[in-house]
Amino acid sequence: xxxxxxxxxxxxxxxxxxxxxxxxxxxxxxxxxxxxxxxxxxxxxxxxxxxxxxxxxxxxxxxxxxxxxxxxxxxxxxxxxxxxxxxxxxxxxxxxxxxxxxxxxxxxxxxxxxxxxxxxxxxxxxxxxxxxxx
Numbered sequence: 001x002x003x004x005x006x007x008x009x010x011x012x013x014x015x016x017x018x019x020x021x022x023x024x025x026x027x028x029x030x031x032x033x034x035x036x037x038x039x040x041x042x043x044x045x046x047x048x049x050x051x052x053x054x055x056x057x058x059x060x061x062x063x064x065x066x067x068x069x070x071x072x073x074x075x076x077x078x079x080x081x082x083x084x085x086x087x088x089x090x091x092x093x094x095x096x097x098x099x100x101x102x103x104x105x106x107x108x109x110x111x112x113x114x115x116x117x118x119x120x121x122x123x124x125x126x127x128x129x130x131x132x133x134x
Contacts, residue, residue, distance in 0.1 A: 006052045007050045007051070007052060007100075007101040008051055008052055008053060008054050008075040008100060008101055008102065009050070009051035009057070009073055009074075009075045009101055009102050009103075009104060010048060010049075010050060010051075010101050010102070010103045010104070011032070011048065011049040011050075011051060011071075011073065011104050011105075011106075012046055012047075012048050012049075012103070012104070012105040012106070013041060013046060013047050013048075013049070013061070013071070013106050013108065014046040014091070014105060014106065014107040014108065015041045015042065015043060015044065015045055015046060015108050016043075016044050016045070016046065016107065017091070017107060017108065017109040017110055018043050018044075018063060018067075018108055018109050019043050020043055020063040020064045020065050020067075021040050021041060021042045021043055021063065021064070022040070022041050022061040022062065022063045022067075022069065022108060023038065023039065023040045023041075023061060023062055023063070024036065024037050024038060024039040024040075024059060024060070024061055025037060025060045025061065025062045025068075026058075026059065026060040027057070027058070027059045027060075028057070028058040028059070028060075028131065028132040028134070029055060029056050029057050029058055029132065029134040030051070030053040030055050030056070030057045030134075031053075032049050032051050032057060032059060033049060033050055033051065033052065034047075034049050034050075035049050035059060041061070050101075051073075051075075054074070054075060054076050054077045055074065055076075055134065056072065056073070056074040056129075056133065056134055057072070057073060057074070058070065058071065058072045058073075058086075058131055058132050059071050060131065061108065067089070067109070068087060069085070069087065069089065069090045069106070069108050069109075070085070070086035070087050070090065070131045071083075071084075071085060071086070071090055071092075071104075071106055072084050072085075072086055072116070072129055072131060072133075073102070073104050074102075075100055075101060075102035080097040080098060081095065081096065081097050081098060081099070081102040081119070082097070082116045082117070082119075082129075083095060083102070083104045083114065083115075083116065083119075084112070084114075084115045084116040084128060084129060085106065085112040085115075086129075086130070086131045088111075088112060089108075089109060089110070089111070089112075090106050090108060090110075090112060091106050091107035091108055091109060091110030091111065091112065091113075092104065092105075092106050092112040092113060092114050092115070093105040093106070093107065093113055093114065094113050094114045094119060094120040095114055095119045095120075096119060097119040115128060116128040116129050
């Protein structure tokens with residue numbers, strides 16, 4: 001998938017650590033091209049989404065083992081890129097706090113290695129920005 005000039009975020013959701021598929025249960029604040037409620041990412045697979053908004057976006061995935069993953073991110077025009085795993089087990093990888101498009105990768109089921117206020121270190125208080133806080 002190639003980023004276009006309108007792409008603000010390249011979102012990679014990696015489900016390689018899970019033995020169960022994950023299903024999108026919610027998308028909040030802004031739409032995510034190619035993502036819809038009911039979309040499934042198989043175990044061992046990953047999927048890339050291109051997001052064109054500079055507003056905050058959130059999405060929630062669940063698996064058959066009742067694990068819930070809440071992802072939040074933004075690539076605003078006038079401040080720093082930010083992302084987080086709202087529950088602490090979304091596997092957010094380190095990211096660049098500037099530049100467009102922002103590239104956010106989540107390895108579901110893994111530890112968050114970054115958070116909303118720090119693109120390279122996760123603090124113990126995940127969920128700095130509440131899920132769906134547009």
